Each structure stands twice: as structure tokens, then as C-alpha cells.
Amino acid sequence: MATGIRAEAEDFGHTVAAVLDARWGNATAAPHGDLAGVWQAAVEHGWFELASERALDFLIAAVRALGVRACPLPLVDGYVAGLLLGADVSRRIASGQVRPVVAVTGTVDTDTVHHCEAAPWATHVLLLHPATGRVRLAPIAQVEPTPGLAVPSWSRVTVAAPEAEMRVEPAVVEDALAVWTLGLAVRALAAAERSHELAVAHATTREQFGRVIGGFGAVQQRTAACHIDVAASNALVADAVGHGLAGSGEWTLAAALAVRHISDVVTSIMFGAQHTLGAVGFFEEHEAAWLFRRVHADVVRLRAVSRYALRVSRALVERGRSLPSFHLGEAAERFRAEVRALLAEHRTVDEHGREEYDREGLRAAMAERGLFSLGWPEELGGRRAGVAERAVLNEEMKYACGPVDRAMSATMLLGHSILRHGTPQQQAEFLPLIRRGELRFCLGYSEPEAGSDLASLRTRAVRDGDHWVINGQKVWTTRAHTASHVWLAVRTDPDAVPRHAGITIFLVPMDTPGITVQQHTALSGEVSCTVFYDNVRVPDSMRVGEVNGGWRVITDALAAERVVMGGVAATLLRQLDDLLGYLRADPQRLLGAEDSAARDRLEGLAARLQATRALVLEATRAMAEGKASDLAAPMAGVLGGELAEDFGQGVLELLGPEAALGAEVPGVPGHGVFERALRTSPMFVIGGGTNDIQRAIIARGLGLPREERAVRAKGR
Template sequence: MTADDIAAFAGSVRAVLARDWPAPTSAPDADLGKLWGTAAGQGWLALAADGALAAAVAAARELGRAACPLPLLDAYVATGIIGHHAGVAARIGSGEMKVIATTGSAEDAEARHLDAAHHATHLLTIPAGGGTAVLRPLLEVRDTPGLAVPAWSDARLGEPEASAPIDQAAADEAVVLLRLQLAVRALAAAGRAHEMAVEHAKERRQFGKVIGSFGAVQQRTATCQIDLSSGDLLIDDAVHAFEHGAPDRLLSAEIAVEHARTAAPRVQLGAHHTLAAIGYFEEHDAPWLFRRVHGDITRLQTLARTCGDVADVLVEGTGSLPAADLGEVGEAFRAEVLELLEQYADRSDVSNFAFDRELAGIVADRGWLGFAWPEEVGGRNATLAEQVALNEEVSYHRAPISKALGAVMLLGNSILKHGSKEQKDTFLPLIRRGELSFCLGYSEPEAGSDLASLRTRAVRDGDDWVINGQKLWTTGGHEADWVWLAVRTDPDATPRHAGITMFLIPMNTPGITVQQHRALSGEISCTVFYDDVRVPDGMRVGEVDGGWKVITDALAGERITMGNIAAALHRQLDDLLAVVRTDAEGLIGPRGSAKRARLGSLAVGVQATRALVAAAIKATAQGAGARLEAPMAGVMGGELAEEFGEAVLDILGPEAALSAGFPHVPGGGAFEFGLRLSIMYVVGGGTNDIQRGLIARALGLPR
């Protein structure tokens, strides 16, 4: 089924629910049995016959939004395991046999904590470690009132009506799909509560203001949106992996489940905080969504599987996180990049501050710098997938050529679009050869995250401009040849960003003074003073007062390089796994230990960050601007970097706090450096607080 087919199917499910289960408030009184019959008539219970997992998951999302526990994936799993028995698949598809599924022994005569059992006719018991799956009728069902509405049930089971042998791998796959259903429903229910909270925040007034303008509400709302968006992307990745038979499909699904297990309750609670008292009373949908979220997440514990948690799969295996698929062209080019980088693995630099001119020249000789540009300027119109593959692998392998790639993305693309012919003829060849050494002149004492408030002035004087002002945090300014400088040329412009102009200026121009500062990471950043710096108009890039467009086009290129943090964290995770696998029991303890759980949380966070980065790149490529995806990826990646650095010290102890200069350091010194560098990720390019504000405004909340 195509994406349009899936969307249409989800719409049809929504239409049925609007009639038979119109809102979460229907949970106490709606007739689940009637809906079950309608679902059969609509073909929802026969999706397994077509392998239409994406459609089943889309329906589960709609059910979650309505706080409805109709067990569609139970039918999907049961059809796959036992449907070959005479008439069973047809009976499940028609709704005559209403099946729910759980884990247990073939000899079990009773089952507990069952959802939707009151309307079911049969229970499929799946042995988690393999054995015999058994289909039994439900003889007696006893509701057990509590958190879940409709209530869970305990049941007494009849004699087996059908059975099937099932090996451990098939049992794990079936159980993981059942777990995925709970995760999908819970996250969708939390997502619906979040949507209502956002709408409420746009309308509810307190202290003379709409509450959505309050910083605390915006920060919380943005955090919830990050959890939801990354969770949905991980679920989509898992479905894709199943439908394409990916060997790591179970890991993909368990990552999505683990993310939802922690994120869905967090989002639900965040929504209640915003809704406040209005969402506390049962006339509102929120209490019923609350019950669905926490009930479904709790029931994950009833579905045992032998493959273990995310950390167990990674630690006890030999692989890494599921790979992103960049398509045939992208993956073919990735292999080409890997072949080269493996030849020069000895030049890897943990800090990635170094610049290897020889290696940059080798990459340039292959035509990879600026290869996405048109042929007339030396490029070959490389695909977005190829650009992403190059940047990811360079970052993952810590190849010391990131400055050359940065020149392409941050300067080259803007010069290509806005530069004069002379500028293109001068700078594009330098960039293609990896020879343009530059720094960014953006931040100022009063203009950090709020770049539009910059004050460094450029005043026209005949054919020249005279620049006065000060720039802060100019990384690499002490060794750069050029500065990409944002200045104010119209102090009275409205809005403020309308009066900004861009220049590309030699750093040895008279009047430029550089003062060095060493950052926590060890990197040198500079305060740069501009005192009556006279430059010709030919150094201006783009229109006068049109610099904001030049800057935003440069940031569009940064969407590709933003994947570097995700790739860097992926590398740190693999380094951590390599250390832990040498003595898993000794370093992180047995299955179920707190340190294993923390390692699993890091792995889920890395994969979620990768998913958001991929979404931001895709949105940019489609011209959507990535107004939500880009800041979400930045926030999650930055905060995960902090968490990662702290967690590794907890997991490995003092050895992880030693630097690369000490022999035999775990991870080659990358762990302690990663922790020191992590602060930059949450403040560079706009603090995470500001980024969350951008997310909130993209959701429609006021300034």
C-alpha cells in the first residue's frame, strides 16, 4: 500500500470511530463488541492476509486517539500463527472468532490482565521462548475494574481448539508486534491529549494573557512535541523494517516500544499540566486518554519475550543500531565513502578540531566537495542522499575534514545562490579544493540566539563600506583566512532582520583584532573587534539589507550537516558497546540491571535523534523548511549528548573520564571529550530554550 492508501485507510477508520466510538469519553459506555463486528465488515481484521502491517498500525493509531482497545494486531498476529488451520483465518477475518493474544504456556488454563476479553471469544497463548501456540475459547471472563477503561479481565480457558508449533524467532516476532500495538496506541492517545492541550493554550487566558505565551507552557509543549514526533518516526521505521523483512526489524520495533514506554506517559502528564483543572474532570477526553496511556504502557509487562530489552540485544549481539536506508544511489555512494575512510582510519581525530589538508585534498580530487552543485560550477548534481551519506560517514569515522565540508554547506551554497560572478569564480574553486579557511561572524554581546538584534554596523562610503562592532564566539577566528560576516546596514529597518547584509572579508584586513578564548571542549573561539574596517562593495554577498535570506539559505545547508551530531553520538554508542562487550556482566551487570537500562535508553535516544535529523533533511529537500523538525532534532541531539557523557561516566567509571593522551583509555578518550563538548550542542546556534520557543511557535502558540 502506498502512503496515500494508508492515509485513506486511516481516514476510513476515523469515520467508523466517529459513529461507533466518537471520543475518548465513549470508553465507559461504547459497545466494543459492535465495533469489532464493524471492523470485520470493513476488512480491518483480515489485514494479515495481505501483509498490510502499515495499515494495521495506522488503524491502531486512530484507535489510540479514541482511547479504544480494539485488538487489531492481535488478529493480525493470530492469523499469521494459527490461521492455516481450517477456517480459522476466515473466522477471524469475519469477526466470528474474536481473538486476543498474550504470552504464556500451552498448559495455561487461566490468563490475567487481558484487554478487550469481555467481548472476545478466544485467546491465543504464545510461548515466548518457542514451543506450541494454543488457541482456546474463553469460558469465563471476570472483569477486574481499575485504571483501564474498559476494564481488564481475568479469564478461564477451555480446551484447545487449534495449536501450532512456533520457534523462538517467530514467537519473538509475534510478541514484539503485540508490544508495538500497545506502544502505538499509547503514543497516539498521548498525542491526542497533547493536541487538545496546544489548542487550549491558544485560547485560555490567565493574568491577562493567553497561557500559550507563557515560557513554561511553551517549553513543556515543545518537549512533548519532540517526544511525539520522534516516537512516530521510530514506529514508522519499525513498520518499514517489518514490511521489507529487515534483519534488525525486531530491534527497530523494540526501540520504538521503549521510546513510547517512557515518552507516552510523559506527554500525557505534560498535556494535563497545560489543560490544568479543565482536563481533570471526566467530562473532558483527557482523563480517558490518561487511562488508556498508562494502561497500555503497563500491559507491556505482560508480554514477555526472550530477545531481551534494547540493551540486551545490542550488548549480547555484534551489531549496532538499525541502519538508515538512503536508497540505492545513497547506499552505493556510502560504500564508496567507507572504502576511502577505512584506508585513512589512522588519521581519525577524536576531537574533530584538526584539519587534515592532505585528506581533504584526496576527497576533493574525487569531486566530493561541492558535488551537489551544477556541472557548470564544478559539481555533478549529486543527490541529497549522497550528501547525507558523505557528512554522516565523515562524522562517524571522525575524519578530520569537517571544515572543508562546512565550507560547502555554510558558505558555498549561499555564494552559489547569492554571490556575484566574481565571487563565484573566486570562492567556489577554493571550496571545491577544500582550501577555504573561514569563520562565522554572527554572535555579538547582545545578539546570541537572537541574531536579528545584531549591532555591528556597516556604513556606505562611496564604493566601500566601513564596519564597526564586535563579534563573540567566533570559532577558529584565530586561524581563519576569511570571515562570513553579518552586519547591520539599516538600523531603522522593520522588522529588525530586514536591515542585515552579508560580507565575506579577509581576516587580515586592517582594523580587525582577534582575542582568543579556550572553550570547555578545548576548542579556540574568539572575540573579534572591527574598528573602522574598510572593505570594497565587491565583498558584499547578496543584496544590501538582504542578508537574512542569505543566512537562512546557509542554514538550509546546515540541515544536512546537523546529522553530524547524530552520527557522532552513534559512534560513541558503538564505542561504548565495544567496551561493554569485553565484560558485560562486570561492567553493566545482568539483564534487568539499572546500568543496562541506562545503556538502552541512550541507544533509543540516539536512534530517535537520527530519525528526527532524517525528517529535517527530508522536509528541507521537499521545500517545507523543517520549521518543526530541525529545532526538534537540535534539541534532542544536544540534550542527549549531555546525557550520554554523564551516563558513560556512570557506566564505566573513572576510566571513561581519561583523555586521549592516556594509553588504553576506553573509547580512545572520546567519552570525556564528548561530555565537555556537549555543552556547545545546547547553546551553539541558538540555545535549546530558544529552539523550544521556535517549536512552540511552529505549533501556533503566540510569542
């Protein structure tokens, strides 16, 4: 399925933007802009003919241009009217004879419309009653402006007898509302994104307290958080548009998820931009002030109308739908089917309904098919595959609750680094073990004074002839008590500048004299260890890569971990599906009415999960295209980690004390997975570099300077 907006549509959006720049201007034109002239220009340029071609991506591209300039031209209203009414009326809309605005109402025979936008320039109201499918096109009889937040102001409108009236099928109503709500959401998002861009530019130039404000940690964290929300929302819009263009049965749900996520985050993006812009954006005649009005006015209308559109909870629970799928291409999706079939061959269900796997049988079958050596050279036992296939394998294994998790970690975190940096002897010794899924390793990175700041590690390795003598301590080393080898990062040059230049990697047997393992039980329940290295002598043959070149080896391993990052979303998707399976048994008792707080909570979690999956897809595509500096991966990591914590809390809120019981108790919802998932969730935020660090990386990717205190510390 094609995903997102075509290049031709993007070009159309640029054309719309050029016309708006000439006929309207930027957002500061909102109180006095020539909306009548813009409407006439839209007619002349054929903007109101898009519905006849079902050119959804062209519509969305145009709406973005409108949102950036706070221009309330009801282009989406004309599009929806064209979808619902006959060809004759559509031609009149295209020619400008009929200039409609849409009003979604819960009252069948009303002749009064409140909070109507652009009414002074319109000729008709299209009244849509979703419950009955009744559609009326009625001339406007009277317009009474109602000034307030929206500029130009909303109006109270009285309509005359309808010129056209019809009833449409529920599916047609659902489709029309999906277009209308998505259009309104995109317009608000575009306005907020414009404000965010202005704030980022301001943060790179505005000086306070003797330095650029973008160097302050608080500004960086806020800016990065806003950027993540913008990127995730745009990814969801692109996915929804792709489903719409393909005529997918998942289109309306994809649109509902995008609308829900945008309505949840767009005002926070706007406030974040205002806070960064400070007094400049508040007191001065600034674009952001008018964009602020546009964003909040659009969102309040959007929330009022969304209750008539497809509810995410109804689709997922009562209709038994799943979150819309993402496609990584034909080859990757064929591979996905292969992996799922293999999992099914080795899966059983016990007497309590819990899935179990023949782990040893699955490991052997995967090794036989080359699944632990995807993308390796064929002469080293590899199987030809790209980034997409590796991502698919990781996602499917995580969705299956990690039956061969250790073997998967070895191939992703060690295999590719040994291929790039290992000696022929190391490759001959370790690659066959990894390829068979038999290497039991642990990761020796973190130290008491060096968690996310890996460049600050202190464990020392001093050369002694053909050997190295290692002294130091590693902490939070998962599975060290059962590992055969440790992938160990040590400092070999204490005076190196920059600090990361003096690090070297060794692959050391855990039974080497001088290694002592102290076990601890983590919050998740798994064993994590402190490992002491006391005069541990290792031969130079255990060194992987160049002396003092370990940072490059680590970077390659972390690049592979960007694929692992997609596993967080897959894990959460499995938890959502398990939750939905339980909720579907008795939705009214567990979730209540359409407007219940429980349904709202479920919908918010589902939308954020879909947003995380959309960013994972973008990160995977960026990796496949060789875009090593792309921000999609850290953004997906931050979003997924924070969602994991919120999801864990949300499930307990939805299901109550039963969800807090462990797997030992028969009949527990999710067979005890939910309480453990909550205990595990903080690791998704702090593991592999905390989210605070990831947001700082994102901020620097946007052009903000490093935080000055960090720069000073680095120079000492």
C-alpha cells in the first residue's frame, strides 16, 4: 500500500502556499485578511475540484498551507460536500456558485448553526446528521458574528429551506467525517508546527544571561518534546492519507487515530512554542499569537465534532479491529509471513490459555533458516536481507514475547560489530555461535559513575606485553550470572581528548580469573548484576577493533540497536492486543458508555502507540536509506519509553486490582503480563541512554547548541 503524500501533492501544496502569500499573507493577516479574495482564487485554481478525484493528499497538502497562515478557508468543507452531494452540486461548488460550510449536528431539523466558521463569505450550510445519515444543503438566511477566540470570528447562522436533501449510508457518513475531522486536525497541526519552527529559530539566536537560550537544558527538553509530537502527528497523518488513497478498509480508523493524537498534543506544542518565544511571542504582533488562536479554536471544534465520527474504542473493541498495519515493502511483508508461520509451528497453549514456545526447537529452526545472520555475507553463513527484514524479525519476536530474546540480542548488538571490526580469528570463533543462536553474552557498559554518559567510563585496561590488565566495576549487567562472555568497554587512554577517544572494546570469557559477579533482583524481577574486575588478564586477541577505537565499535552496535528500538512498540502492541481481547468479552461493564473516561483513556493510549509505530517505521526507512543522522529513531525511543510507563498505569486503571495480580494466579487478565509490564516499563525510559539524554540529542539535531555546563565540563 502506498503511504503518505505523493510528490505531486507536495508540489500542489507549494502552489497553494504561493497563492496564499499573495492573497492573504502570514498568520498576522487573520483579523483583516481578504478571505473572499482567497475563496475566489481557490475557485480559479481548481482547489474545490479535488473531491471529484478523491485527491485526499492534495487536500491535506493545501490544508497545511492554510494552517501555517491561520487562514480559515473552508476547503475541507467543500471537499466533503463534493463527496456527499451529486455531480451537479459539486460543479456548482467548483465554480463558486455554492460556497458551503459544514455543520455536524445532533438535532435532526435544526435551522440554527452555532460556532460556524467563514459564514460571512459562504452561501450555504451543509447540515449533516450522523445518527440518521440525513444531509441537507441549505442557503444561509442570516449570519450573526460571535467574537471570541477564533479570528475571523465564528458565527451563529440561520438557514432557509434546504435546496437539496438526501440520506446516505453509515459508511459514507463515517468516511465524510473522517475527511472532515482529519482536515481540521491537520490545519491545527500545521499552525502549531509553524509556531514550533519559529520557536526553534528563536532559540538558536535569542540571548539571555549572556548565552543563547537554546543552550539551556529546559529549553532543549521542551523543544525536543514538541518536535517529537509534531513528527509523530505528521507520521500518523501520512499513514492515514496512504490508507485513504489506497481505499483501505483501515482508512477511517487510521484517520481517527491521527485525529485523536493531534487533538491530544497540538495545544501542548503551541504552548511549548509560546514558552520558548517568551514575551516576543506574547506582547508583539507576532505570527504565534494568531496561530495560538487558530490552534485552540480548531481543537475545540474538533473535539466537539469527533464524538460523531468513528470512535477508536468502538472500532477496536466492539468491531474487533486491530491497529492499522504498517507495510515495509513486499519483500519484508513476505518475510513477516514466513516468521509468523515459523512461530506458529513452535507455539502451544497450556491449560490456562497461556502461550508457550518450544524455545530450543524454535532456536534451532531459526538457525537453520539463517534468521540469526540476516544481512551477513553469504560466505560467512549469512542470509541476504535488508534493514526492513531485520526490523520485521525483531518486531515479530518481541510481539511473541521474546522466546529467543538473548540470541536475537547477540546477533543485533554483537554480530554486525564483529563482522565490521573483528579479526578473522574472532569471526571464526564467534560468528558461528551467533549464527546458531548459542552465544550467551552480557553487555559491560554501565558503571556507577557512567550510565548514559558512556564516554565517562573509568574501568581501566593497561597493556602488559601481549596482554591487558583490567580493573574496575560494571553495574546493571543483565544476565551476567549466566553469560559465557562479556562485551566489555574499558578505558585504555585516560588522557584522551575527547573522552570517548580513549575507549577500547574486548570480548572476554566470564570465567576469566579476577571476574566476580554479584547478583541483584531488578524491579522487573530479572537478575541484574554488579561485576568486579580485579587484575583480570586478557590477551590482546580478545580486543575487538583498534586500540582506543572502541567508540566506533560501540556506535556500530548502537546503530543496530535502532532496530531493537522497534521492539518496544511491538511489545506494547502485544499488550494492547491482550488488553483488547479481555475488554471485548464485556465492553459495557469494563468500559462503559461512548463518552466514558475509560474509553477516553484507552483511545489516548492506542493513538500514542500508533504514533510510536509510525515513527519506528520512519526510523527503519531512514536506516535503509543510510540516513544515520535521522532523528526518527531517538524520537521513537522517547515516545515508546514514556508510553510504556503510561500504558502500564493505564491498564491497571482500566482493569482494576485484578490486573495487578501475577501469573501464578489462575484467570488473571493477560495471564499476569500487565503487572510485570508496569514493573519493566521504567527500563524503556532509562535503558540505552535516558530519555532526557535522547531529547538533548534531538535538540542538537534541530540546531540548538550544547548545554553550556556540559561544554564547560567537557573542557575541564
